[in-house]
Amino acid sequence: MMNNLIQSFFQPLFVIIFFTIALILFLIAIWQFRRNFKEKATLERLVTKRDIEAALVSGVADGVFAVDTQKRIIIFNKAAEEMSSWATQDALGLRYDSILKFKDDQDCDIYKTDDPFDYVWKNKKNLIRSDLYFINQNKQKIQVSASFAPLNDAEGKLIGAVCVFRDITKEKEVERLRSEFVSTASHELRTPITALEGYISLISDPNICQTDEKAQEFLKKAHHTIIEMSHLMSNLLSVTKIEEGKLPVQRKIFDLTELTKTAVSELEVLAKNKGLTLTFNPSKLAFPGQKALTPILNVNADPDQIREILNNLIGNAVKFTKEGRITVSLDKKPDFAIVLIEDTGVGIPPEDIAHIFEKFYRVDTSYTREVGGTGLGLYIVRSIVELFGGKIWLESTPGKGSKFYFTVPLAK
Amino acid sequence: MKTKKKILLVEDDQPLQKLYRIALEKADFKVIAASDGHEGLEKANQEKPDLILLDLMLPKIGGLKVLSLLKEDQILKEVPVIVFSALSQKEIILDSLALGAKSFLCKSDILPSDIIKEAKKYLK
Numbered sequence: 001m002m003n004n005l006i007q008s009f010f011q012p013l014f015v016i017i018f019f020t021i022a023l024i025l026f027l028i029a030i031w032q033f034r035r036n037f038k039e040k041a042t043l044e045r046l047v048t049k050r051d052i053e054a055a056l057v058s059g060v061a062d063g064v065f066a067v068d069t070q071k072r073i074i075i076f077n078k079a080a081e082e083m084s085s086w087a088t089q090d091a092l093g094l095r096y097d098s099i100l101k102f103k104d105d106q107d108c109d110i111y112k113t114d115d116p117f118d119y120v121w122k123n124k125k126n127l128i129r130s131d132l133y134f135i136n137q138n139k140q141k142i143q144v145s146a147s148f149a150p151l152n153d154a155e156g157k158l159i160g161a162v163c164v165f166r167d168i169t170k171e172k173e174v175e176r177l178r179s180e181f182v183s184t185a186s187h188e189l190r191t192p193i194t195a196l197e198g199y200i201s202l203i204s205d206p207n208i209c210q211t212d213e214k215a216q217e218f219l220k221k222a223h224h225t226i227i228e229m230s231h232l233m234s235n236l237l238s239v240t241k242i243e244e245g246k247l248p249v250q251r252k253i254f255d256l257t258e259l260t261k262t263a264v265s266e267l268e269v270l271a272k273n274k275g276l277t278l279t280f281n282p283s284k285l286a287f288p289g290q291k292a293l294t295p296i297l298n299v300n301a302d303p304d305q306i307r308e309i310l311n312n313l314i315g316n317a318v319k320f321t322k323e324g325r326i327t328v329s330l331d332k333k334p335d336f337a338i339v340l341i342e343d344t345g346v347g348i349p350p351e352d353i354a355h356i357f358e359k360f361y362r363v364d365t366s367y368t369r370e371v372g373g374t375g376l377g378l379y380i381v382r383s384i385v386e387l388f389g390g391k392i393w394l395e396s397t398p399g400k401g402s403k404f405y406f407t408v409p410l411a412k
Numbered sequence: 413m414k415t416k417k418k419i420l421l422v423e424d425d426q427p428l429q430k431l432y433r434i435a436l437e438k439a440d441f442k443v444i445a446a447s448d449g450h451e452g453l454e455k456a457n458q459e460k461p462d463l464i465l466l467d468l469m470l471p472k473i474g475g476l477k478v479l480s481l482l483k484e485d486q487i488l489k490e491v492p493v494i495v496f497s498a499l500s501q502k503e504i505i506l507d508s509l510a511l512g513a514k515s516f517l518c519k520s521d522i523l524p525s526d527i528i529k530e531a532k533k534y535l536k
Contacts, residue, residue, distance in 0.1 A: 205525075230520055
């Protein structure tokens with residue numbers, strides 16, 4: 001009886017305890033299992049991320065290498081292997097400048113004089129250079145465009161630097177061939193043009209050759225054509241130089257009034273031959289009540305190039321004016337000088353004004369066909385004006401004349 | 413009779429060489445022509461000209477090299493040299509003048525008569 005009582009008392013308790021323990025164990029098991037699962041997943045993720053990063057670095061077509069703060073290589077990718085012909089396992093741990101001796105286009109060893117890694121560490125910013133090359137293990141010259149950047153860890157502590165470089169040997173070669181072609185073409189084409197021009201001038205010389213009137217007329221036409229051709233040649237050359245950014249420019253401070261005066265006086269003959277008057281009018285600059293002395297107008301540009309612009313614009317004015325006058329005047333604004341070339345010529349139709357400074361654009365009328373031209377002059381003029389930070393524009397009325405304005409920055 | 417002044421013309425382009433020869437002979441000069449830098453130096457030594465007209469783009473020895481060799485020679489360094497070339501970059505002009513050329517003419521800007529005018533300046 002007593003036993004039964006005890007049994008009946010303990011049984012439910014036992015069951016409860018038993019189940020509680022089982023439940024706790026179960027929960028522990030689940031917790032453990034979840035923890036394991038999570039750890040495994042993180043681990044997997046970590047591995048995958050690392051693999052992807054490694055795959056990325058090695059798969060990039062550009063050369064990539066990283067160095068520690070002692071400039072010892074810690075990463076060296078496949079493209080870097082190919083360009084340098086060094087195997088990654090050999091490169092790792094070596095100082096980078098024992099493998100890639102970067103030189104600039106002046107053949108200066110930049111790893112000795114101004115090491116790019118020192119630069120990025122000191123200035124805490126990236127550096128991009130497109131003027132570098134190195135000689136690889138196979139004795140090939142590899143020209144590169146390279147970017148350098150400092151590397152920091154999660155706490156922002158400097159741990160090294162990375163360099164990404166691209167082989168631009170082919171691009172450089174194309175650039176070299178192009179400029180070589182232009183200079184050869186200019187020499188090879190100019191020489192025969194000069195010879196033609198010279199022979200025609202000999203035939204036209206009555207002391208050397210006997211020619212009749214008809215022949216003289218044809219020779220004059222031939223001569224005119226050759227002059228046009230040689231203009232086209234030199235214009236094409238200028239355009240090539242401008243577009244390559246290789247126009248030789250020597251900025252200095254000079255007096256625009258003096259330069260304009262000289263340019264006008266030298267072109268006076270050209271105008272006179274056509275029965276036109278060419279005058280220079282600097283008086284706009286004179287202060288009220290003062291005598292119109294020729295004032296000094298100091299600007300900052302290349303005088304040879306500004307001269308080129310003046311010759312071109314005044315030359316055009318003479319070319320497109322049948323009768324009347326051409327006036328060149330100057331004006332001064334706070335930051336720049338304005339040059340105005342005004343003519344009483346054929347003018348430019350409104351629909352052509354917007355395009356007149358475009359390359360090879362020509363106003364097509366019977367008159368322009370008669371006087372000829374290359375369609376490059378005004379394009380060159382605009383390019384030069386803009387090179388010095390100036391502007392060019394025009395106003396024109398067909399049949400009445402044109403006004404060309406351009407600005408040159410004043411010397412500060 | 414006054415002896416004709418002797419001009420050495422160093423120019424590789426044959427039509428141009430002939431052109432300048434005709435023009436110069438017409439102006440009463442004696443012309444000796446050479447077609448490359450090497451021949452130019454050789455003829456300068458043999459003929460001792462009164463003036464040298466020198467192109468820059470020359471086969472064998474370039475014009476600037478010829479000019480500097482002429483200026484190193486004890487006798488020939490006194491002979492005036494006029495450089496004429498299709499190359500008209502500032503640096504080349506300055507280099508030629510620095511090496512001792514009397515003047516620089518850009519081929520595409522000149523007629524034979526300009527060369528004669530320039531030559532006469534140094535042959536009085």
